[in-house]
Amino acid sequence: MTIAGICQVLAVAGIGSVGFLLWRNVRYPRDKQRVTTGGHVGKRFFQDVATGSVYRDDGAVFDPWHWQWRVADVPAAERVVHGAVEALGIILRSGPVRRVPVGVIGPREATQEQAATAELLGVRLGRLGLTVMCGGRQGIMAAVARGVREAGGLAVGLLPGSDWREANDDIVLPIATGLGEARNMIIAKSCAALIVVGDSYGTLSEVAYGLHFGKLVLGLEEAPDVQGVQHIENVDDAVTAVAEHLLGEPVCP
Secondary structure, three states, rough: HHHHHHHHHHHHHHOOOHHHHHHHHHOOOOOOEEEOOOOOOOOEEEEOOOOOOEOOOOOEEEOOEEEEEEOOOOOOEEEEEHHHHHHHHHHEEEEEEEOOOEEOOOOOOHHHHHHHHHHHHHHHHHHHHHHHHHHOOOHHHHHHHHHHHHOOOOOEEEEEEHHHHHOOOOOOOOEOOOOOHHHHHHHHHHEEEEEEOOHHHHHHHHHHHHOOOOOOEEOOOOOOOOOEEEEEOHHHHHHHHHHHHHHOOOOOO
């Protein structure tokens, strides 16, 4: 059976809107959506040298615990201007901060190029201070976890089985869900954004869940050609896009 046929069966059988989303996009493919990063649109980020706090030029200061911008007067003291990636790194190193996870997903059977990209991605995300969540096992999951651990970051593995020892050697926080492939939905729901490296049927289900939940989904290295996936040229652009997304929260009173 073709992938379109499988997805149509999922849709009809009651897997819900995720199955329909897969079927619709495979049957009626769109042109790949490619994005070019270039800084958070219309915003600059400042660090107050005296306090270390990060501000936007529209009069908002970032609250790293509640993960939102709050109305504030931009201080007149000495300031340093940063891009989104640098600003996010400052926030993640600024003391008490909620560790909102970013998901990296991809096939168990990855090519050498895909594994190398995933490992480099893990290094970049881990070095920045982001918590990285994946499926915890082989292929892309092992490669990204290796990179995160090498950079001193936290790699979380959401495992399908009931034994945390199934995790690859570089998962720092293994979580045995006992849910089988249903854990794909939890990964998509839990993460602030998903970065896809490569493609497989399981990966496609995670992509569909992410899009269904309204998450940012970025694609690298032949990621699924599904409407809504934003295809990125390289790892640096992917990290920039994630930083811009995480710092794009609305201003709260």
